[in-house]
Amino acid sequence: xxxxxxxxxxxxxxxxxxxxxxxxxxxxxxxxxxxxxxxxxxxxxxxxxxxxxxxxxxxxxxxxxxxxxxxxxxxxxxxxxxxxxxxxxxxxxxxxxxxxxxxxxxxxxxxxxxxxxxxxxxxxxxxxxxxxxxxxxxxxxxxxxxxxxxxxxxxxxxxxxxxxxxxxxxxxxxxxxxxxxxxxxxxxxxxxxxxxxxxxxxxxxxxxxxxxxxxxxxxxxxxxxxxxxxxxxxxxxxxxxxxxxxxxxxxxxxxxxxxxxxxxxxxxxxxxxxxxxxxxxxxxxxxxxxxxxxxxxxxxxxxxxxxxxxxxxxxxxxxxxxxxxxxxxxxxxxxxxxxxxxxxxxxxxxxxxxxxxxxxxxxxxxxxxxxxxxxxxxxxxxxxxxxxxxxxxxxxxxxxxxxxxxxxxxxxxxxxxxxxxxxxxxxxxxxxxxxxxxxxxxxxxxxxxxxxxxxxxxxxxxxxxx
RNA sequence: GCUCCCUUCGUCUAGAGGCCCAGGACAUAGCCCUCUCAAGGCUGUAACACGGGUUCGAAUCCCGUAGGGAGCGCCA
Numbered sequence: 001x002x003x004x005x006x007x008x009x010x011x012x013x014x015x016x017x018x019x020x021x022x023x024x025x026x027x028x029x030x031x032x033x034x035x036x037x038x039x040x041x042x043x044x045x046x047x048x049x050x051x052x053x054x055x056x057x058x059x060x061x062x063x064x065x066x067x068x069x070x071x072x073x074x075x076x077x078x079x080x081x082x083x084x085x086x087x088x089x090x091x092x093x094x095x096x097x098x099x100x101x102x103x104x105x106x107x108x109x110x111x112x113x114x115x116x117x118x119x120x121x122x123x124x125x126x127x128x129x130x131x132x133x134x135x136x137x138x139x140x141x142x143x144x145x146x147x148x149x150x151x152x153x154x155x156x157x158x159x160x161x162x163x164x165x166x167x168x169x170x171x172x173x174x175x176x177x178x179x180x181x182x183x184x185x186x187x188x189x190x191x192x193x194x195x196x197x198x199x200x201x202x203x204x205x206x207x208x209x210x211x212x213x214x215x216x217x218x219x220x221x222x223x224x225x226x227x228x229x230x231x232x233x234x235x236x237x238x239x240x241x242x243x244x245x246x247x248x249x250x251x252x253x254x255x256x257x258x259x260x261x262x263x264x265x266x267x268x269x270x271x272x273x274x275x276x277x278x279x280x281x282x283x284x285x286x287x288x289x290x291x292x293x294x295x296x297x298x299x300x301x302x303x304x305x306x307x308x309x310x311x312x313x314x315x316x317x318x319x320x321x322x323x324x325x326x327x328x329x330x331x332x333x334x335x336x337x338x339x340x341x342x343x344x345x346x347x348x349x350x351x352x353x354x355x356x357x358x359x360x361x362x363x364x365x366x367x368x369x370x371x372x373x374x375x376x377x378x379x380x381x382x383x384x385x386x387x388x389x390x391x392x393x394x395x396x397x398x399x400x401x402x403x404x405x406x407x408x409x410x411x412x413x414x415x416x417x418x419x420x421x422x423x424x425x426x427x428x429x430x431x432x433x434x435x436x437x438x439x440x441x442x443x444x445x446x447x448x449x450x451x452x453x454x455x456x457x458x459x460x461x462x463x464x465x466x
Numbered sequence: 467g468c469u470c471c472c473u474u475c476g477u478c479u480a481g482a483g484g485c486c487c488a489g490g491a492c493a494u495a496g497c498c499c500u501c502u503c504a505a506g507g508c509u510g511u512a513a514c515a516c517g518g519g520u521u522c523g524a525a526u527c528c529c530g531u532a533g534g535g536a537g538c539g540c541c542a
Contacts, residue, residue, distance in 0.1 A: 424501035
């Protein structure tokens with residue numbers, strides 16, 4: 001049997017890392033087993049669903065490279081089908097009309113709570129409700145009253161629910177629209193979903209859904225309820241910490257593969273391996289190995305992993321990411337050699353592509369502004385004189401590349417009887433404006449002779465007569 | 467309140483009765499390397515929630531307790 005998984009987000013909020021991780025698990029499981037991955041947008045709550053949220057879901061999935069084999073389906077486009085199934089269940093006696101009003105039910109609930117009982121529908125209309133003037137009935141599913149439902153969950157193991165604990169849930173509102181638990185059941189059945197991978201906040205819904213599936217003559221899928229992701233402080237993920245749109249990670253300069261790698265390791269591991277390529281993840285992942293406990297989102301580790309991916313990636317593959325970040329700064333270049341050179345020089349000193357772009361601005365601007373503190377430290381005490389001599393040597397260089405620059409600076413340092421630092425720092429400040437940059441030879445090699453000399457001249461002028 | 471779920475270093479995790487006075491990673495501290503910053507290497511601090519069992523032997527099995535979470539909606 002071919003595995004069919006699905007990701008079914010509801011567009012009532014931003015797609016955040018929690019949703020992305022369940023999507024990732026579903027996608028990985030499908031890829032791993034050679035199955036099919038479906039995207040389904042659960043937009044039956046028309047008041048809270050937004051176009052914007054749908055857009056983030058679609059763009060986010062694309063950015064992450066979690067392509068769906070089928071879909072996106074929209075539940076709002078399947079209302080006819082839901083209505084037909086409801087009619088069928090009504091006719092078969094598997095569902096019934098309930099004329100109780102919200103007010104009455106709320107009163108009952110309050111009493112039950114006062115008596116410290118589990119609030120539940122008392123079954124007033126189960127034996128046959130009486131139509132009342134002015135009351136549009138809802139439709140309830142006739143849940144079995146005896147026996148138990150056993151969920152063989154792939155991550156939690158066997159979980160048993162007594163039917164006596166379950167009441168008759170509403171599957172259609174008084175305005176005729178179907179409710180969530182019912183739509184899920186019909187969709188999973190119609191779409192041939194074999195494995196439902198979702199957040200464990202749905203574990204309690206599972207027995208009801210299974211009962212409906214059974215009533216409809218369908219075989220319930222296999223379930224896997226994965227733990228939630230907590231904020232960095234261990235509290236539930238909310239807008240206040242961590243729960244930002246996935247697209248925000250793109251803006252911040254994270255690589256999709258790094259985010260995915262981080263997320264897959266939240267609740268799952270294979271021995272001691274930390275860094276996974278997409279292919280390695282697919283080859284190693286099994287939903288059965290996912291942990292049961294919730295885990296806290298750790299931004300520092302994500303940062304570390306992002307850098308790991310930056311360092312392991314082909315420089316050419318990072319060029320589009322660098323350019324995208326440069327454009328955000330109002331800079332750009334199509335010089336492939338320069339861009340790849342910068343990536344090679346900067347990737348071990350930046351944790352995100354955004355940071356890399358920020359640190360590389362001096363390669364793309366005409367003139368740099370020199371940090372006064374850096375100037376004070378490195379142009380004083382002979383620094384300026386050193387700079388003059390460096391300029392002479394560099395101007396006289398035949399070939400201009402990292403190796404020749406390296407040779408010239410080293411030779412000068414040796415002649416001065418000083419460490420390379422004495423020579424490199426003044427130059428670094430002059431050409432980059434700060435005391436921090438990639439190795440000086442690489443930096444000058446990429447910058448080019450013209451700009452290097454011009455910046456040294458400018459620095460010399462600004463350093464004045466002192 | 468009731469039902470269901472969960473519990474190894476600050477964080478993510480390895481661990482499926484002896485290999486564990488608990489291993490790796492992030493973070494953190496120190497050292498090394500070094501033209502700056504990094505990256506990298508080495509070393510350190512740091513955990514089996516608690517209490518009972520079962521067993522020759524338990525982080526691993528069982529039962530409680532505590533703590534956390536979810537559900538109990540004409541939300542998804």
